[in-house]
Amino acid sequence: GAVVSQHPSWVICKSGTSVKIECRSLDFQATTMFWYRQFPKQSLMLMATSNEGSKATYEQGVEKDKFLINHASLTLSTLTVTSAHPEDSSFYICSARRTSGGGKTQYFGPGTRLLVL
Amino acid sequence: QKEVEQNSGPLSVPEGAIASLNCTYSDRVSQSFFWYRQYSGKSPELIMSIYSNGDKEDGRFTAQLNKASQYVSLLIRDSQPSDSATYLCAVNSPGYGGSQGNLIFGKGTKLSVKP
Numbered sequence: 384g385a386v387v388s389q390h391p392s393w394v395i396c397k398s399g400t401s402v403k404i405e406c407r408s409l410d411f412q413a414t415t416m417f418w419y420r421q422f423p424k425q426s427l428m429l430m431a432t433s434n435e436g437s438k439a440t441y442e443q444g445v446e447k448d449k450f451l452i453n454h455a456s457l458t459l460s461t462l463t464v465t466s467a468h469p470e471d472s473s474f475y476i477c478s479a480r481r482t483s484g485g486g487k488t489q490y491f492g493p494g495t496r497l498l499v500l
Numbered sequence: 501q502k503e504v505e506q507n508s509g510p511l512s513v514p515e516g517a518i519a520s521l522n523c524t525y526s527d528r529v530s531q532s533f534f535w536y537r538q539y540s541g542k543s544p545e546l547i548m549s550i551y552s553n554g555d556k557e558d559g560r561f562t563a564q565l566n567k568a569s570q571y572v573s574l575l576i577r578d579s580q581p582s583d584s585a586t587y588l589c590a591v592n593s594p595g596y597g598g599s600q601g602n603l604i605f606g607k608g609t610k611l612s613v614k615p
Contacts, residue, residue: 417602426607427544427588476543486549487532487592489603494543 386410387479389492396467397500403463404495406477412457413479417489418450421474433460457482467499502527502593506606514614519576521609523589526570532592533565534603535574539585547587548574579613586610 386409396402406416416433431452432440439452451463460479464471474496478489503526513519521535532551536544550556550563550572562575572591576583586608593604 427605429602429605432602474543486551487603488534488546488549489590490546491536491543 384410385479385481385488385490387477387490387492389477389495391495392493393496393498395498395500398468399466401463401465402467402497403461404475404477404497406460406462406479406492408458408479408490411479412482413460414457414482415480416454416460417478417480418452418460418462419476419478421476421494427476430462464497467497469499472497472499502591502604504589504591504604504606506587506589506609508607509610510612511609512612512614513579515579515581517579517613519579519583519611519613521574521576521587521589521611523572523574523591523606524570525572525589525591525604527591527593527604528567528570530570530591530593533563533572534590534592535561535563535572536588536590536605537585538588538608544588576611579611581613581615584611584613 388407390405414435418430419427421427430445433452433454435454441447454460474494476494478491505524535548537547538544548563550565556563560577564573588608589606590603
């Protein structure tokens with residue numbers, strides 16, 4: 384299998400606080416993980432590509448200082464939303480690509496719903 | 501600008517019918533193609549991957565790829581109400597977002613299977 388977990392699944396926080404979301408590949412190694420955001424009734428939007436041991440690559444329009452990504456191991460990437468505001472409320476989904484084998488297939492985590500009050 | 505186009509739907513089919521979902525892509529050098537299913541409020545789950553021209557069957561699902569026409573489709577036979585979801589077409593575009601390329605997703609087609 385190729386299981387990806389995310390934690391937490393739900394988070395509610397006050398405006399101005401920081402929130403950390405973890406993404407783990409449970410049964411495979413993932414050199415590359417991806418972070419997406421999805422607003423209600425809209426399509427997936429790639430925020431950044433996270434590579435183990437190096438800096439993340441951010442998509443145009445995504446603030447790297449606001450969305451901090453750390454990919455410290457082959458099975459874990461974290462996304463920290465710093466100084467969260469209500470407009471950051473969204474569904475954050477990570478995906479992981481196998482280090483070897485599996486082609487370019489991305490396996491998605493279950494997602495994290497963030498609500499900023 | 502590399503793009504993946506899908507009809508947003510909704511596509512409505514009766515239970516037991518064949519649902520046909522279509523996708524076109526702009527990058528001629530794309531090599532890998534995927535269909536994901538996303539239920540409302542959930543994250544996408546992989547249904548099919550296809551890499552070569554022709555058909556690939558898995559249970560009630562058949563993916564079809566025509567690289568010359570830059571077209572990929574998904575057929576769902578004997579559609580069930582549980583198939584009601586948004587179906588995302590994804591194309592790997594070499595060089596997009598790194599040396600291995602990233603997936604470019606279409607906006608998805610919403611499928612509704614009526615009992």
